[in-house]
Amino acid sequence: MKHILRTSMLVILIIILAACANDEATSNEEGNKDEGADEELKIFTTVYPLQYFTKQIAGDQASVESILPPGSDPHTYEPTTKEMVEIAEADAFIYNGAGLEPYAKQISDSIKSEDIKILEAAKGIDLEAHVHNHEEEGNEEGAHEGHNHGDQDPHVWLDPISSVQLAEHIKETLVELNPEQEEAFTKNFEELKGELEILDQEFHSQLEDLPQNKFIVSHAAYGYWEQAYGIEQIAVSGLSPTNEPSQKELENIIEKAEKHNLNHVFFEQNVTPKVAEVVRKEIGAETLRLHNVAVLTEEDIKNEETYLSLMKHNLEQLTKALSNSKSGDSSESEEQSDSDHGHSHGGDEEAQKIYDGYFEDSQVKDRPLSDWEGDWQSVYPYHEDGTLDEVYTHNAEDSEDMTAEEYKEYYEKGYKTDVDRIVIDGATVTFYKDGEEKFGEYTSDGYEILAYEVGNRGVRYIFKLKEEKEGLPQYIQFSDHSIDPTDADHYHLYWGDDREALLDEVTHWPTYYPSDRSGDEIVHAMMQH
Template identity: 35%
Template sequence: MKKTMLATLTIVTALAMAGCGTANTANTSPQTDEGTSKIKVYTTLYPLEYAAKRIAGEYADVANIVPAGVEPHDFEPTAKDMVALSSADLFIYNGSGFEAWVDNAVKGMDKNKTTVVNTTEGLSLLEAAGGHDHDHGHEGEAAEAGHDDHKEGSGAQGHGEHKEGSEAQGHEEHKQDAAAATGSTEEHAHEHEHDHGGTDPHVWLDPTMLKAQAEKIKSALVEKDKAHADAYEKNYQQLAADLDQLDKDFADMVSKSSKKEFMVAHSAFAYLAKRYGLEQVAISGIDPADEPSPSEMKELVEHVKEHNISYVLFETLASPKVAEVIAKEAGVQTGTLNPLEGLTEEEAKAGKDYLSIMKDNLEMLRAALK
């Protein structure tokens, strides 16, 4: 996400202005049943908000700075957001280059007040898949056999010339749809590129990685609020048990599946693929707005046919148009695989959370891998 000098100035100015108002904000903090102020926690990503709320329980106010329904790749904080962040006791972010605005925000924070937690620091991160080379995620053995040793999958190879006859005619019939969905030029695919620092940020889609992030959150809460350390530890252990069970459920499902390859709208599922010995074929790179060219669309359609892929999976916060064109031309179904970068307003109202959506993802993959 490209930053401008104006955006940087807005952030710095907001933080400077906020310095005078921090004390008043703190005085209005909700009270616990023991009469002490709750600590304030801000997160930058829904899975981190979920983990922080589970661990903090009643002893902290946790809020995600990115509103429901907003694609986090496109988010830029307002001056009001920055004033709110300046009052935080804990600021928890994903890291790995996912939140392009965070570096500037952190520079202006009062480190004596706000503890900043980079939840991917020290974790083993994967390289970001390049846009349109259709990296497959990570190949490996069955789910039971050492998930962490799976090798990175190579990019999907070109499939040569299209067949003559009815298939070639079918491609021609959908050519205009494909061009419209991709913006019709090769160059358009790179107009919305974001800098993720060369690493894939979507660690939370591997439940064991979110568990590691949650442990960092727990440690930060304990350090900030030692009086409730036992509660934070207990709540963390309950969350860890839920994530362990989710991990087991995914491994069991994959072990019974006949396929190991699935096609997704953008390359968000490499950690999940590596964990369970699967192979993702991504329509776009790390950024869902980074769309394939018409020639790459043709290659993807041919890949779907040749590999007997039965679903093209898109997500909730980005446009499904490209995935729908590929599925239509290949004659297969579409479905939703949620990268959980954020909740939609409908999901939030329905009480959906990380665990329930990941279970929906499991069932969608079960169908796609048949």
Template identity: 35%
Template sequence: MNVWRRLSSVALVLLIFSLIFFAGGCRASKSPLQPESAAGPLKIYTTFYPLYDFTQKIVGDRAVVENLQPVGVEPHGYEPSPQQIASIYTGKLFIFLGEPMDPWAKKIEGQLNAKGVMTLEAGKGLIENNDPHIWLDPVLAGEISRRIYEAVVKVDGDNKGYYEKNLQELEQKFTMLDKQYREALAGVTRKDFVTSHAAFGYLAKRYGLEQIPISGLSPQQEPSAQQMAELITLCRSKGVKYIFFETLASPKLAETLARETGAGTLVLNPIGGLTPEEIKAGEDYFSIMAKNLASLKQALE
């Protein structure tokens, strides 16, 4: 009899939960995925870290910015889950870079616009030769930030003055960063630097340097044995002192090249995302770019 009572109680609990779930589903079905109401907080979604960081610095405490890329995940080739994609439809603004970095975003842009969600392809017209790493050039990063500001103001004009002030402060930081790079790298004796993957083309072009990448535009585009042999010969002939590796990609190829050429290793961070340790330490785009400059100076002197 006790067993029967326990079974009846369990069945009753399950029935109640089922009714709650069904009722919630019915309410949701009456209002399909729509942007948040005007009374709710401004919610913005970004596809990966640099866009998140720039957006957060512009909106401050006047909006909620959510980055779809998980902490510690290399952004190349990353695609969000169906649940994450569904959440984008509840926001007011969706910011992505462009097809070389986040091709999935372009595919849903039309649907988002139809649902009233504004979208910004921040790298449109800036990306060259299918290379998405424009944020590593401080001048182009400043242009990306201005585009973000303009999009934010379109969805929240009431706080335009606040956003404009934050943008001006951000632009001053980019100007100072560009000045620091120009001054520090103007007198280096070497111009060639070896990177884990081809992420620093825009930065190299801006400051008169030449990157020699181990892998392609994505860390997943690894070199063949013949290409590695050619890199070893090239590094020896140029007297390369350091091989750069990254925080979110495997350092094995960089370590192999360093071992074969007698070079040391240093971190040159493409800032596609942050590690948990970097977040805990309070790192951001500017602090990591400063560390990158110190590493470049050490390698090129």
């Protein structure tokens, strides 16, 4: 009730302010008529996909902005008075509908006039029903105020084919606003339609015949993928991230995850709900990210992400999760070191041979950058402060070749680096050095199999900087014991501008672990080999 009252008061205010603005504009209307004929349209949208589709179709004929700030929640966001005045003075306001934006319908009803076109983009689209059958049964408390979508799933933009319909509705609105540009709008729409259809084909081809078809998510936003691609979301929360399941439902999710050997939990780009974290810990799952694409984050904007790039990243993450089933916890007890500097690894006989560097060329497969995705910390600070001394003592006790002091000296050269943190998100790699960050996009440059003097071998997975940027290496090379696609538990990174020279480097291998691990956890992992 308070939300409705606040919105109503804002609406009254913007009507008054907009009327004043219109009165002032009327006096100059005749003089500016010819000049205004060539002015670009001013359009506001709610969720980012509507902004993206509108801009792609309108081209340079419109200025298009989303009213949602970076990282905000479209379920709960409330526009400011200033934004509402700007909307009232625009040429068009486009919102999704289907219960997604509680404020949008009331605002649109209040600012209807001959001067502004209002489009509920999802209206007329066959919306997917929200089926309460994946661990959400009996959730009587799920319909929190302001977050209840009813029985329709409003996240229609996550389906590329349904997005074609959204885009077509937008195109029709643009033609109404500027009929003279109908040919250009239609041409741009057809190009966008083609891109969306190709995206749909990529989802179909990559998700077919994978070992898994179920995945755990922290927000039940992905029902359209179930319908389109035959996969099933197990939602930890209801349709809004704030709708937490009951204890009974939580137990049901964990039981189902274990039953189907699910070893990944998807969090969204701007939230990590506590309940989802409980599930992750209970089933020993790896954390992956899905982007609901509703709102860009600051990092997305910095990285110049688009609807298409984010959806393709989602596809990569889905493929990774659905390609693997849970097979045990041996990865957590591996010796955290690379065969470049001669440490061993637990596991079955074949895995042990590969880890030790004995494998056939035919066993080596290319790997995507997403295998190393995440937020990583250098182990060098733990070396410097003495945290890793326990590891060196342990190694010395297991070997007669080197003392603990000699091991520490050896790793001083190996681990040393001033890049204390690396974040890998999609194709973007961000290096953190001396309090500053440098980021760029990297693309695969294949791999190289290296032979070592002691008789074993290793594989370097190589990525090249797409566009030269000051302060960024042209090449980065990963080594982490694995020779085919798998999520890295740690890695050793070589970087520089000379591809071949890096391949010759075997004594300096800055090493990185997940940033959420403590020094003691890293020590424990290193000693369990």
